Amino acid sequence: GQQVMQIPQYQHVQEGEDFTTYCNSSTTLSNIQWYKQRPGGHPVFLIQLVKSGEVKKQKRLTFQFGEAKKNSSLHITATQTTDVGTYFCAGPGGGGSNYKLTFGKGTLLTVNP
Amino acid sequence: NAGVTQTPKFQVLKTGQSMTLQCAQDMNHNSMYWYRQDPGMGLRLIYYSASEGTTDKGEVPNGYNVSRLNKREFSLRLESAAPSQTSVYFCASSPRANQPQHFGDGTRLSIL
Numbered sequence: 001g002q003q004v005m006q007i008p009q010y011q012h013v014q015e016g017e018d019f020t021t022y023c024n025s026s027t028t029l030s031n032i033q034w035y036k037q038r039p040g041g042h043p044v045f046l047i048q049l050v051k052s053g054e055v056k057k058q059k060r061l062t063f064q065f066g067e068a069k070k071n072s073s074l075h076i077t078a079t080q081t082t083d084v085g086t087y088f089c090a091g092p093g094g095g096g097s098n099y100k101l102t103f104g105k106g107t108l109l110t111v112n113p
Numbered sequence: 114n115a116g117v118t119q120t121p122k123f124q125v126l127k128t129g130q131s132m133t134l135q136c137a138q139d140m141n142h143n144s145m146y147w148y149r150q151d152p153g154m155g156l157r158l159i160y161y162s163a164s165e166g167t168t169d170k171g172e173v174p175n176g177y178n179v180s181r182l183n184k185r186e187f188s189l190r191l192e193s194a195a196p197s198q199t200s201v202y203f204c205a206s207s208p209r210a211n212q213p214q215h216f217g218d219g220t221r222l223s224i225l
Contacts, residue, residue: 009153030211031211033213033214041218042203042216042217042218042219043156043203043205043214043216044216045213045214045215048213088155088156092210092211099144099161099163099169099210099211100146100158100161100163100169100171100210100211101158101211101214102158103155103156104155105153105154105155106155
């Protein structure tokens with residue numbers, strides 16, 4: 001079945017350093033979604049990428065969707081303490097159904113001020 | 114505009130007790146989902162409802178049942194709670210299947 005894998009599992013950075021998390025799917029995705037979960041909070045939708053090779057920016061965050069639509073990345077420039085949290089990617093499908101999302105296990109980002 | 118509302122926020126149960134977690138959304142979404150989140154395991158789908166009147170098993174359905182009561186409400190029932198079901202439970206909804214999901218604040222459930 002479809003698997004969505006994220007690396008790294010954890011990343012600790014000094015404030016001001018850059019951060020990147022990678023997401024890889026075992027199957028081609030129709031779209032990929034990114035979510036952020038603050039400690040003690042709930043996942044919050046950040047962005048959806050649909051097109052092959054698509055790049056989208058949200059302030060210091062840059063999201064990319066691979067040409068083969070099987071991988072994606074999230075890059076944060078000059079991290080801040082407000083970036084702390086777990087970042088999840090998710091793709092449609094898995095378990096024989098296209099009516100649900102399969103989430104990666106997430107990358108936990110901690111930032112040292 | 115409340116979004117997705119889950120009740121209760123916290124609950125402690127004894128092994129063997131039953132409990133229903135409630136979820137309601139006010140965004141007129143068609144699809145609703147129940148996840149559990151355990152340390153290091155990410156979000157695992159328990160059950161989902163792609164549209165009103167349908168429910169399907171997710172990745173970890175054993176020990177749970179669901180009811181899509183109407184378009185707004187999707188409840189999760191533990192018939193006989195077990196310590197392995199200690200977790201944080203999230204309900205989510207989306208306009209249609211595979212579209213971005215909106216999550217509730219979660220229910221923190223401990224089973225002793």
